[in-house]
Amino acid sequence: MQKKKPNILEHELVPKHEILSPEEAAELLRKLKVNPAQLPWITIDDPVVKAIGAKPGDIIKIIRKSPTAGEFIAYRYVVVDTLQPRKKEA
Amino acid sequence: MSKNKIHSIKQIDRILEEKLRGRASALVYNETREKVIEKYKEKGLTVEELEKIIEETINRYEKSLVEPGEAVGTVAAQSIGEPSTQMTLRTFHYAGVREFNVTLGLPRLIEIVDARKKPGTPIMEIPLIDEYKYSEEKAKEVARKIESTTIENVSKEINVDPYEGAVIILDPEMLSDKGVKVEDVISILEKLRLGKVYVDPEDPYTVHIELRPEKVDYTKIEKIRTKIANAKIKGIKGITKVIIQKRGDEYVLVAEGSNLAEVMKVPGVDYRRIYTNNIAEIEAILGIEAARAAIIREIKEVLEDQGLDVDIRHIMILADIMTWTGRIRQVGRMGIAGEKPSVLARATFEMTVQKLVEAATEGAIDPLLGVTENVIIGQQVPLGTGIVEIYMTPYTPKEEEEEDIEAVIEKSR
Numbered sequence: 001m002q003k004k005k006p007n008i009l010e011h012e013l014v015p016k017h018e019i020l021s022p023e024e025a026a027e028l029l030r031k032l033k034v035n036p037a038q039l040p041w042i043t044i045d046d047p048v049v050k051a052i053g054a055k056p057g058d059i060i061k062i063i064r065k066s067p068t069a070g071e072f073i074a075y076r077y078v079v080v081d082t083l084q085p086r087k088k089e090a
Numbered sequence: 091m092s093k094n095k096i097h098s099i100k101q102i103d104r105i106l107e108e109k110l111r112g113r114a115s116a117l118v119y120n121e122t123r124e125k126v127i128e129k130y131k132e133k134g135l136t137v138e139e140l141e142k143i144i145e146e147t148i149n150r151y152e153k154s155l156v157e158p159g160e161a162v163g164t165v166a167a168q169s170i171g172e173p174s175t176q177m178t179l180r181t182f183h184y185a186g187v188r189e190f191n192v193t194l195g196l197p198r199l200i201e202i203v204d205a206r207k208k209p210g211t212p213i214m215e216i217p218l219i220d221e222y223k224y225s226e227e228k229a230k231e232v233a234r235k236i237e238s239t240t241i242e243n244v245s246k247e248i249n250v251d252p253y254e255g256a257v258i259i260l261d262p263e264m265l266s267d268k269g270v271k272v273e274d275v276i277s278i279l280e281k282l283r284l285g286k287v288y289v290d291p292e293d294p295y296t297v298h299i300e301l302r303p304e305k306v307d308y309t310k311i312e313k314i315r316t317k318i319a320n321a322k323i324k325g326i327k328g329i330t331k332v333i334i335q336k337r338g339d340e341y342v343l344v345a346e347g348s349n350l351a352e353v354m355k356v357p358g359v360d361y362r363r364i365y366t367n368n369i370a371e372i373e374a375i376l377g378i379e380a381a382r383a384a385i386i387r388e389i390k391e392v393l394e395d396q397g398l399d400v401d402i403r404h405i406m407i408l409a410d411i412m413t414w415t416g417r418i419r420q421v422g423r424m425g426i427a428g429e430k431p432s433v434l435a436r437a438t439f440e441m442t443v444q445k446l447v448e449a450a451t452e453g454a455i456d457p458l459l460g461v462t463e464n465v466i467i468g469q470q471v472p473l474g475t476g477i478v479e480i481y482m483t484p485y486t487p488k489e490e491e492e493e494d495i496e497a498v499i500e501k502s503r
Contacts, residue, residue: 006354011362011363011380012362013380014379040414040415042377047374047375048376064383068406076378
């Protein structure tokens with residue numbers, strides 16, 4: 001019997017998310033020659049962002065399992081998305 | 091066999107360094123090295139074998155590369171679009187499970203790409219944890235907890251009459267099948283606060299409700315009936331039916347309806363592997379990355395089911411674009427196509443006149459960076475070789491340098 005609340009980070013569909021330190025983030029942006037907003041986004045109300053405690057402006061490193069590349073590293077920029085607020089679901 | 095055997099890891103490194111370094115990315119290089127060494131330790135390798143491995147690696151690597159300026163989005167759109175014209179238009183299809191109807195084929199693909207909030211036929215796959223998954227009995231136990239049972243499910247008749255009140259005739263067979271007692275039904279009915287609830291003195295399976303006078307309203311009779319019929323006795327809201335399937339040596343529950351948040355909490359359910367075809371729900375509960383994975387999985391399943399072979403990378407780019415903003419965006423006027431930065435590109439897609447009028451009233455500027463807008467005005471498009479631009483810095487040689495050159499010329503004389 002599981003007593004704990006289900007931890008979504010353990011779910012098979014959820015890849016590993018890591019918060020980059022400011023130094024790592026700066027290095028990444030320099031390497032990719034982009035500004036943060038050009039990265040894909042992840043919203044602050046995303047369940048995974050809440051679970052790992054990321055803040056707006058952080059860059060999250062996502063280690064996905066990929067059928068073509070084995071492991072693929074993607075990055076997402078944490079944003080406060082006010083354009084499409086998440087609807088409360090019953 | 092034993093000709094040219096490799097003697098040491100150093101030798102492998104030397105050959106790799108010579109033949110692979112610089113021809114494939116560092117990631118590929120390291121992975122190849124790791125795997126080769128692993129195999130070498132296991133079985134040994136000959137120089138010829140290693141060379142073949144390297145050759146194949148380079149081959150595959152080069153095949154997988156995309157050149158800068160390649161129109162990957164357009165190619166993906168065509169690669170998914172063309173096969174989908176061959177898909178069946180029929181919505182309903184039996185997918186291995188006789189009990190369920192599942193939307194498949196083109197209608198399902200449209201559902202995914204349109205980012206519908208709820209699929210036409212929500213289905214959940216619920217694997218169980220180790221203690222439960224090998225026993226049918228235990229699987230049934232969990233299934234009972236999940237399947238929602240309403241008063242209607244266990245009754246033969248529900249009649250509401252303004253004079254006699256509500257009469258509910260229960261079905262003893264259904265009661266035992268669902269594991270519900272008459273007392274359970276009564277306590278649920280009492281919670282509805284419609285009036286006094288009592289069992290018929292002559293028939294233990296008939297329940298009466300004496301409607302309170304203020305509830306007796308001719309216009310509301312049907313509402314009261316629906317309220318009674320839909321009162322939930324137990325289970326999880328939204329899940330209408332659960333069946334048990336045997337997959338390999340484990341039992342898996344398949345549920346009609348979807349409620350990810352609640353089902354995850356049920357003891358016995360392996361929440362790490364639970365799956366639903368409701369992508370919006372996955373996004374809300376597991377996050378955007380899980381939604382991306384689910385989009386890929388769903389589209390892949392739809393295409394494979396129809397016997398269509400589409401490279402997974404096309405589907406991956408579609409899922410990437412759909413989840414780019416951190417929310418699932420629909421592919422269409424309200425989503426991806428509607429949010430393009432260029433006025434002309436937006437106008438090309440749908441509602442041309444409205445879009446142009448909107449742009450004119452707000453004095454929009456089109457920087458002409460995309461493909462569509464450049465096609466419209468007849469310019470070279472930024473694709474392939476067209477993506478390269480020449481940057482020229484007008485430069486006038488300074489006087490000093492001119493002198494220098496003269497000095498050099500003089501010297502050479």
